[in-house]
Amino acid sequence: MSWKLRIILILLVFFADLFSFHQIRRGKMSLNHSLLWILISIVLLLIAVFPSIAFWLAGMMGIGTPVNLVFLFFAFFSIILFIYLTNVISKGDRINRRLVQKVALMERELREMRKTESKGDAAENE
Template sequence: MSIIIRVCAAAFFLLFLGFVLGLVSKGKLQLKYSLLWMVLCAAILVCDAFPSIPSWFSGLLGFVTTSNFILIVAIVILFAICLSLSVAVSRLVIAVKNLTQRVALLEKDLEKKIDL
């Protein structure tokens, strides 16, 4: 990989890391969800600085080319992110349903007390 591509990649991921930190500081992204993105950016920056690391891992796991290894790792990471976000959304849907039911019960009780 040429030095220009490596420098551009490093600049992009540093900007992305700054963007994530900005979202956290503004309260638009919770810290627990941002940690995954920060760790991912740090790992990419380390692999960008030391390209022999992904090459070594790809050779160790039997990949013919490093790009295939990086693609598979990226797909696995994206699946993990999607799964974790799906779990979070599912929890929120259940919480909203429970809150809606509680509000409906409280409104019904309030209407009964007003009618008395």
């Protein structure tokens, strides 16, 4: 692995972690959602600092060069991230749907209560 790629990976990890920690501090990203990013950063940092790991893994997996291993790693990470985010969005959608249904039922009950109150007030005025 070339020293240029190693420097790029180290800088990428540094700026990604800096951005993630900034987002957590500002409250835009929760800590449990950022753990996946932190894990990926650690793996990339290990590969950048100890490129022999990348050579060994590439040889074990039958991949021609460690750079291709890094690209494969990013592709694998992207797929995992897409699946994870799809699950988070689906869970939020289910919760949102239940809340909308509960609010609709409560509004219906409130309208019915107001109707019965207005009928009761009209009967008292007569």
